[in-house]
Amino acid sequence: MRVNIIGGGIVGLCSGMALAEAGHRVTIIDDDADRRAASWGNAGHIATEQVAPLASPASLRTAFRRPFAAGGPLDLPLSGVRHWLGFLPRFLAAARPAAFRSGSAALGSLLDGALPAWQHMAALAGKPMLLRADGHYILWENAAIARAGSAAWHAADIGTASLHTVEAAEMARLASLVGVPIADALRFQGSGQITDLGALADALEDAFRARGGTIERSSARLAVDGGRARVEGHDADIVVVAAGVRSRALMEQAGHVVPLIAERGYHIRAAAGEWPAGLPPLVFEDRAMIVTRFADTVQAASFVEFHSPGAPPDPRKWDRLERHVRELGLPFAPPFTRWMGARPTLPDYLPAIGRSRRIGNLVYAFGHQHLGLTLAAVTGDLVRALIERERPMVDLAPFDLARFGE
Structure with missing residues (x-):
């Protein structure tokens, strides 16, 4: 089939790869030639351990201790109130215990296949060395916070990942890197x-083109005529919306309710x-x-800022990251490059993956919040299954946009 994908970030590229590998004629339409999207500024972490959606009872209990003004990572700027005020009631509903348990089960089903899907995708791209599956560390400076944090992680559902005590030699290696005392640390395996x-972006684009795919660097205009979706100027049998934070406007044109918000993150790199x-x-x-x-x-990243994707960045967040690096005595130093990007987040912290119930030839894959990189390869496999009307490897009902109302 002829498939147009709106969005050339990591989800769009992986979807294009999966479809092109299956023999479809695919065009990706994307105007982010400079790669400023969240796909290319994230922490590079394949976070198989993050089974618990951030819409959770735990998030509600701790949110008041985590605002940016008090030194925490969470910021709801008053200048962005019109963007996040309507988001909050749906978030609170999704954080109720029963909804959280359902969301965890759904997210876990995706995360189960995330790392194997990436191993396959990296091999298809001809660059398996770009993926390392050797886990990550969590470190604490404060002993009381370390006890609580370690207990919470040991009690959490971490899916296919596993937790290990940090041995003395490992702890010494970490201590030699950090200029402050480390109270405790945990080692994750399976992430x-x-x-x-x-x-990675170069390899995926090259491999996609080698399979007959086309990338057009332009903005895409979605139109709906006679119950069918089309991208103006491009003929196709199927249209896939995988445009990150821009997906809301595109899907609302097709009549869908999409309570998606820009959850902005910041990084510094040196x-x-x-x-x-x-x-x-x-x-x-x-x-x-x-x-x-x-x-x-080396890159340091943080912050959850709810705002418009196009609002000016808040330089105080970069300043705080630089201060953290100095206070920790980490061995990387200015000059720093600064980046801000918008994660596409839905109130229940589950992605939207499915086939439109309104428009028969419209498929969507967006809203992956902090897990866009983690879930991109497995999402590409699901998009291919949807287009080929094959039974998907996981139940997609929890990710259907109909959960937000028609």
Whole structure:
């Protein structure tokens, strides 16, 4: 079939790869030639352990202790109130215990296949070395927070990942990297990392084109005529919306209710310096910050800021990241490059993956919040199954947009 995919981020690219590999004629339409989207600025973490959606009773209990103004990662700026005020009631409903349990089961079903799907996708792209499956660390500076955090992780459903005590030699290695005392640490196995996001994008685009795919660098205009979706200027049998935060406007044109918000994150990046090349990502949980070594850079990332995707960045967040790096004595230093990107987030922190009930030839895959990179490859497989009307590997009912109303 002829398939047009709106969006060339990681979900769109993986969907295009899966479809092109299956023999379909695929065009990806995307105007982010500079790769400013969240797909290319994230922490590179394949987070198989994050089975619990952030719409949870635990999030409600701790939110008042985590605002940006008090040193935490959560920010609901008053300047963005019109964007997040309507989001909150749906978030609160999704955080109720019964809804949270259902959401965890649904998200876990996707995460079960996330790492194998990435291993297959990296092999298709001809770059298996871009994926490392050697886990990550969580570190704590405060002993009381460490006890509570460790207990919470040991009690949590972490899916296919596993937890291990950090041995003395490992702890010494971590302590030599950090300029403050470490109260405790945990080692996760079964999670992974992309070692170079730019190289991954290049490899996927090259492999996609080698399979006959086309990438057009332009903005896409979705139209609905006679009950069918089309991208203006492009003929196709199927249209896939995988446009991240831009998906809301596109799907609302097709008559869908899409309560999606831009959940903005920030990072700083610098030359790798003395940071060990083989060290897995480090999560400094006291500071809600993850530090990742990529090919020749090190990146520190944090923050959950609900706002418009196009609002100006808040430089105080970059300043705080730089302060964290200084206070921790981490071995990477200015000059820093600064980035801000918008994660596409739905109130229940589940993605939207399905076939439109209104428009027969419209398929969608977006709203992956913090797990866009993690779930991209498995989502590509599900998009292919939807288009070929094959039974998907997981129940897609929890991810149907109809959950928000027709």
